[in-house]
Amino acid sequence: MHNSEAMALSAALLAVAGELTHRINEGVLARGFEGVRPAHGFAFTRLAPDGATVTDLAVHLGVTKQAASQLVEEIVRKGYAERRPHPVDARAKLIVLTERGWACTRAAEEAAAEVVQRWSDVLGEGGVRALGGQLGRIAPYGPIRPAW
Amino acid sequence: MHNSEAMALSAALLAVAGELTHRINEGVLARGFEGVRPAHGFAFTRLAPDGATVTDLAVHLGVTKQAASQLVEEIVRKGYAERRPHPVDARAKLIVLTERGWACTRAAEEAAAEVVQRWSDVLGEGGVRALGGQLGRIAPYGPIRPAW
DNA sequence: CCATATGGTCAAGCAGCTTGACTATCTCGA
DNA sequence: TCGAGATAGTCAAGCTGCTTGACCATATGG
Numbered sequence: 508m509h510n511s512e513a514m515a516l517s518a519a520l521l522a523v524a525g526e527l528t529h530r531i532n533e534g535v536l537a538r539g540f541e542g543v544r545p546a547h548g549f550a551f552t553r554l555a556p557d558g559a560t561v562t563d564l565a566v567h568l569g570v571t572k573q574a575a576s577q578l579v580e581e582i583v584r585k586g587y588a589e590r591r592p593h594p595v596d597a598r599a600k601l602i603v604l605t606e607r608g609w610a611c612t613r614a615a616e617e618a619a620a621e622v623v624q625r626w627s628d629v630l631g632e633g634g635v636r637a638l639g640g641q642l643g644r645i646a647p648y649g650p651i652r653p654a655w
Numbered sequence: 656m657h658n659s660e661a662m663a664l665s666a667a668l669l670a671v672a673g674e675l676t677h678r679i680n681e682g683v684l685a686r687g688f689e690g691v692r693p694a695h696g697f698a699f700t701r702l703a704p705d706g707a708t709v710t711d712l713a714v715h716l717g718v719t720k721q722a723a724s725q726l727v728e729e730i731v732r733k734g735y736a737e738r739r740p741h742p743v744d745a746r747a748k749l750i751v752l753t754e755r756g757w758a759c760t761r762a763a764e765e766a767a768a769e770v771v772q773r774w775s776d777v778l779g780e781g782g783v784r785a786l787g788g789q790l791g792r793i794a795p796y797g798p799i800r801p802a803w
Numbered sequence: 804c805c806a807t808a809t810g811g812t813c814a815a816g817c818a819g820c821t822t823g824a825c826t827a828t829c830t831c832g833a
Numbered sequence: 834t835c836g837a838g839a840t841a842g843t844c845a846a847g848c849t850g851c852t853t854g855a856c857c858a859t860a861t862g863g
Contacts, residue, residue: 510767593841744809
């Protein structure tokens, strides 16, 4: 495989990723969740199961814990999450989603499903499943990184 | 297809895109091109064929022309591009890559090829071609957007 | 040939991140 | 058990890359 092919694949991947992020964010805003940015969505997915600490979030997002702390302050102020005392560590706080935070997460899922539906119109449902399977196999562990 | 599947696909796509961007940038830096960020790469691909104006770049990157102008100032100062008088419009300037800019672009292609090679180890060459084909069919036109 | 549109830059401001410093609490070995 | 170092979180200041607003030079069209 030539370098130019690798570059074309990379460009397509990054274009699709940018468009996906943009459309999910627009869909979330259109559903009435204001003042929320893509980075918040990545935070929500980490908070979703059982909550997380500020440091957990910082690692997940690949930023300093100060930056994560500011982000938490913002989503708490906007009503998407709340700070609770940590059950086993008095230094830490457990950040958990509020009902509004859960609703916002569901809105993001709906918006994502809409975008994927469009892909399905082009690739077919089998094509989309194949795409998901391939991406799942090459997806890295470690912190989420902005695509630029 | 359920929302959760769409979300899993989206998460995998964004994780792969973020990792790709990160590794290309690291590869470029490792090849000795300092002070260059992912956004510069997107600018280079627009400049590569025959140059472009500041406004062209702004549209391509989805930012204001002031931001594009600052970015051009930066890559000119760092020796990756130069401003030339525009052949048919005395207001405009044609921004073209220098030899160093071309070398940096080739380094980015090499780095991208390395990442794609790893995917090939997992998916096989056919799998990677299929992936590229699928992504190419759903890739949008319009400005490049950051993935968060 | 002048009114308006367009290309580019300067200047100021803002948002989101960083580094540095600090307190409170936990952990663990002497 | 207790004291030294590690860890959780926050406050403060600074930097960077973007924005908006203002401006000049040149192009375009009635």
